[in-house]
Amino acid sequence: MAIQAKTPFSLHSHHFHLPPLRTPLRSPAKSSPRKSLKLICKSSGEDDYLIDAPVSAGDGFSFSGGKYSDEPSPADEWFKEGKIVKAHLVGSGEKAKDPIFGLKMGSGSQASDDLFRWFCVESGNSNNPMVVLIHGFPSQAYSYRKVLPVLSKNYRAIAFDWLGFGFSDRPQPGYGFDYTLNEYVSSLESLINEISKDKVSLVVQGYFSPVAVQFASKHQEKLTDLILLNPPLTAKHANLPSTLSIFSNFLLGEIFSQDPLRASDKALTSCGPYQMKEDDAMVYRRPYLTSGSAGFALNAISRAMKKDLKNYVEEMRSILLDRTWKVRTTICWGQRDRWLGYDGVEDFCKDSKHRLIELPMAGHHVQEDCGEELGGIISGVISKRS
Numbered sequence: 280m281a282i283q284a285k286t287p288f289s290l291h292s293h294h295f296h297l298p299p300l301r302t303p304l305r306s307p308a309k310s311s312p313r314k315s316l317k318l319i320c321k322s323s324g325e326d327d328y329l330i331d332a333p334v335s336a337g338d339g340f341s342f343s344g345g346k347y348s349d350e351p352s353p354a355d356e357w358f359k360e361g362k363i364v365k366a367h368l369v370g371s372g373e374k375a376k377d378p379i380f381g382l383k384m385g386s387g388s389q390a391s392d393d394l395f396r397w398f399c400v401e402s403g404n405s406n407n408p409m410v411v412l413i414h415g416f417p418s419q420a421y422s423y424r425k426v427l428p429v430l431s432k433n434y435r436a437i438a439f440d441w442l443g444f445g446f447s448d449r450p451q452p453g454y455g456f457d458y459t460l461n462e463y464v465s466s467l468e469s470l471i472n473e474i475s476k477d478k479v480s481l482v483v484q485g486y487f488s489p490v491a492v493q494f495a496s497k498h499q500e501k502l503t504d505l506i507l508l509n510p511p512l513t514a515k516h517a518n519l520p521s522t523l524s525i526f527s528n529f530l531l532g533e534i535f536s537q538d539p540l541r542a543s544d545k546a547l548t549s550c551g552p553y554q555m556k557e558d559d560a561m562v563y564r565r566p567y568l569t570s571g572s573a574g575f576a577l578n579a580i581s582r583a584m585k586k587d588l589k590n591y592v593e594e595m596r597s598i599l600l601d602r603t604w605k606v607r608t609t610i611c612w613g614q615r616d617r618w619l620g621y622d623g624v625e626d627f628c629k630d631s632k633h634r635l636i637e638l639p640m641a642g643h644h645v646q647e648d649c650g651e652e653l654g655g656i657i658s659g660v661i662s663k664r665s
Contacts, residue, residue: 353558354565357421358446362401364439365394367469369455395456397470398446399439403431408503409475410657412438413467415485415508416584417523417546417577418644419445421562422484425650426657433658437474441487442466443576445566451575458579460587464493471501480504480661485643486511486519486584489591495606496598504661505608508645508653509616512596513623517589519581520618522549527581536574539564550618551642600631608633609660613641613648634660 369392400420410430412423420438430436440447443458450456456466467490471479480503483491488510495502511517518524522545526532535541543563548555555563566573598604610633612624628635636656641648 429654452579
């Protein structure tokens with residue numbers, strides 16, 4: 280039987296008004312010599328980004344770091360809350376080149392020399408049981424910002440950016456990491472082993488759920504609980520929505536993936552009721568504003584999902600239905616998901632005997648639509664079973 284979350288919450292729309300454009304009348308004037316204008320955009324990093332800079336100064340795809348003023352950026356503030364964890368061996372030491380011009384990429388597209396760098400945000404007492412929060416595709420650890428404070432009361436909660444997302448390494452595909460689903464399974468294993476030697480509970484959202492289930496199937500002894508947030512559970516769920524599959528297209532995908540509004544804003548708001556505030560948008564856009572590496576990673580992940588997601592979904596269903604599956608599993612479902620339909624979800628949970636919790640007002644990104652409520656649900660699920 281499905282359980283419906285009781286706590287109501289409200290959604291607020293945010294409207295932005297721009298003043299009308301005015302075209303001033305100009306009187307004829309004598310032409311005068313024009314001086315060349317050199318534009319410099321400051322970012323929080325060590326280097327400045329020059330709009331008219333030579334190729335040697337950057338990766339050829341960079342511009343402003345997403346800061347519209349000298350005031351502190353929300354992305355900078357979020358970065359200060361986290362730390363870098365090194366895990367998973369880099370597959371190649373060769374320096375990355377961009378796929379279009381063959382030019383050497385900037386530092387944002389390069390992997391480290393030994394182990395990949397993962398951006399993690401941790402909250403709570405280190406002596407408490409660990410809960411690992413895994414974001415979906417495409418998103419960031421930032422999506423759990425409202426969940427972390429709730430869990431920190433009784434647990435050690437940690438959210439991380441997948442490789443290719445947020446502030447984690449975003450190596451150019453083919454230079455140490457190819458963004459295949461198999462690589463994500465093995466890299467998740469490396470990270471979990473690095474951050475905890477004890478059992479952990481996993482909370483996984485969306486299209487990365489099959490990756491986490493693959494990992495869990497090989498390491499059931501490592502897990503206490505598995506909580507899936509709107510995972511792709513049925514055959515109809517195995518196809519990416521057009522909003523995401525467009526990034527796998529040749530050429531058009533490369534163009535759209537370099538547009539922060541398409542790569543972050545549209546991808547996060549087209550799948551449910553979530554209304555993005557400007558401060559939050561600046562965090563999500565930051566990777567796409569500072570380097571082309573985030574866009575190229577998005578292309579590669581989309582192609583991998585398009586190729587292998589169907590098999591991964593089928594394997595996930597088999598694993599969760601198998602009698603040898605011993606990990607306590609709960610599925611939380613935001614019923615206003617525009618990407619993944621609810622048909623078949625309840626039947627699957629009945630057949631697999633996994634608990635189903637419905638959230639009527641949430642969409643695909645449950646943690647964005649009702650973060651505090653979700654934090655309470657996660658705490659309740661784990662505490663009742665521990």
